[in-house]
Amino acid sequence: QKEVEQNSGPLSVPEGAIASLNCTYSDRGSQSFFWYRQYSGKSPELIMSIYSNGDKEDGRFTAQLNKASQYVSLLIRDSQPSDSATYLCAVNPTGTASKLTFGTGTRLQVTL
Amino acid sequence: GAGVSQSPSNKVTEKGKDVELRCDPISGHTALYWYRQSLGQGLEFLIYFQGNSAPDKSGLPSDRFSAERTGGSVSTLTIQRTQQEDSAVYLCASSLNWNEQFFGPGTRLTVL
Numbered sequence: 081q082k083e084v085e086q087n088s089g090p091l092s093v094p095e096g097a098i099a100s101l102n103c104t105y106s107d108r109g110s111q112s113f114f115w116y117r118q119y120s121g122k123s124p125e126l127i128m129s130i131y132s133n134g135d136k137e138d139g140r141f142t143a144q145l146n147k148a149s150q151y152v153s154l155l156i157r158d159s160q161p162s163d164s165a166t167y168l169c170a171v172n173p174t175g176t177a178s179k180l181t182f183g184t185g186t187r188l189q190v191t192l
Numbered sequence: 193g194a195g196v197s198q199s200p201s202n203k204v205t206e207k208g209k210d211v212e213l214r215c216d217p218i219s220g221h222t223a224l225y226w227y228r229q230s231l232g233q234g235l236e237f238l239i240y241f242q243g244n245s246a247p248d249k250s251g252l253p254s255d256r257f258s259a260e261r262t263g264g265s266v267s268t269l270t271i272q273r274t275q276q277e278d279s280a281v282y283l284c285a286s287s288l289n290w291n292e293q294f295f296g297p298g299t300r301l302t303v304l
Contacts (some may be wrong), residue, residue, distance in 0.1 A: 123298045124283070165302045181237070
């Protein structure tokens with residue numbers, strides 16, 4: 081079982097819709113969770129961090145964490161073509177200091 | 193302020209040669225990380241420096257890989273006797289606390 085799993089996609093949503101990106105992780109003791117956006121040919125850009133169960137909102141982005149289900153998601157409201165990118169879920173597993181384990185990413189396509 | 197910088201942006205080398213990749217973290221960030229990303233793959237942790245503590249080298253794939261961090265700032269990743277499977281984008285990240293990591297633009301290494 082992979083430590084951090086994401087559907088590779090592509091996830092295609094029309095402009096203005098809500099994009100829902102999901103991630104599951106295997107280490108139940110993980111405490112820190114991050115979403116990065118990576119445009120093709122570019123490096124990852126941190127867009128959200130979440131540490132507690134529940135929702136965290138930042139502009140059009142909402143991160144949701146459910147530690148009991150070992151599940152973290154990212155919602156993008158009012159999706160724009162500029163949101164088209166690969167979204168990487170990253171988890172800080174137990175006992176790994178601040179090393180992050182990354183999923184392989186979900187490619188999002190926002191269509192006009 | 194200035195973000196993480198890396199040099200060179202691209203490096204083409206012949207199999208068997210040594211290469212050095214440089215990372216300059218965000219000023220004041222005490223933690224520095226090296227990852228690599230192969231085509232279509234997720235990010236793979238290589239090594240982590242935190243302040244003056246001994247580095248966490250648990251992700252280095254072989255003894256051909258080494259890294260140092262001088263004066264708690266700039267880091268150099270050295271790959272000796274490069275192999276074709278070393279071809280990847282090498283990413284450096286830094287963080288102020290133990291969580292949010294910010295990535296540099298990466299060095300694309302091609303081993304012929």
